[in-house]
Amino acid sequence: DGGITQSPKYLFRKEGQNVTLSCEQNLNHDAMYWYRQDPGQGLRLIYYSQIVNDFQKGDIAEGYSVSREKKESFPLTVTSAQKNPTAFYLCASSTNRGGEPQHFGDGTRLSIL
Amino acid sequence: GQNIDQPTEMTATEGAIVQINCTYQTSGFNGLFWYQQHAGEAPTFLSYNVLDGLEEKGRFSSFLSRSKGYSYLLLKELQMKDSASYLCAVKEAGNNRKLIWGLGTSLAVNP
Numbered sequence: 086d087g088g089i090t091q092s093p094k095y096l097f098r099k100e101g102q103n104v105t106l107s108c109e110q111n112l113n114h115d116a117m118y119w120y121r122q123d124p125g126q127g128l129r130l131i132y133y134s135q136i137v138n139d140f141q142k143g144d145i146a147e148g149y150s151v152s153r154e155k156k157e158s159f160p161l162t163v164t165s166a167q168k169n170p171t172a173f174y175l176c177a178s179s180t181n182r183g184g185e186p187q188h189f190g191d192g193t194r195l196s197i198l
Numbered sequence: 199g200q201n202i203d204q205p206t207e208m209t210a211t212e213g214a215i216v217q218i219n220c221t222y223q224t225s226g227f228n229g230l231f232w233y234q235q236h237a238g239e240a241p242t243f244l245s246y247n248v249l250d251g252l253e254e255k256g257r258f259s260s261f262l263s264r265s266k267g268y269s270y271l272l273l274k275e276l277q278m279k280d281s282a283s284y285l286c287a288v289k290e291a292g293n294n295r296k297l298i299w300g301l302g303t304s305l306a307v308n309p
Binding site for chain 1: 228229231233238239240241242243246248285287289296297299300301302
């Protein structure tokens with residue numbers, strides 16, 4: 086079955102540490118996205134990529150970095166510059182056709198130790 | 199500016215009908231999506247509207263009026279499992295594929 090896999094499901098970070106969240110899709114989608122969701126809040130876009138080797142900042146990119154070296158993979162690094170990283174992180178992908186929805190992975194919940 | 203408004207919370211009774219409204223003001227319009235999100239889980243796609251009118255999918259229907267910047271999601275024959283957050287998202291016009299997301303409406307279905 087095709088889908089989006091995020092790992093790990095739960096992640097703990099120490100102060101001053103960088104961590105990388107994995108996102109892999111086998112849907113052959115060109116576009117991939119990273120969102121952050123805080124309790125009681127909507128989805129906020131961190132970074133997105135419409136094609137391999139290209140990505141754009143979303144609304145809250147500070148303290149995060151991404152790469153898109155392969156179509157299937159869009160890892161997100163939460164750097165030590167992100168002062169409030171505790172959140173639920175969601176990865177999504179979509180085709181570039183107009184009415185196609187974004188499909189989401191199961192998410193990674195990041196907490197600070 | 200860009201803005202999407204949804205009620206924060208709604209309550210309904212099992213077996214009833216509920217309508218969740220969404221109004222939007224965005225820079226161009228290229229479609230509106232509704233998603234369902236259960237607590238602690240990822241959003242799942244429910245419906246897409248790009249033209250005015252009603253789209254029906256089983257117990258769920260979604261309506262769009264582009265001139266009014268308005269959409270609603272209609273849930274019929276409510277079940278306990280419909281208790282979730284319902285997210286409205288608008289796709290901007292142009293080449294970028296970004297969605298503008300509402301904060302979601304938390305629906306509680308009571309027996």
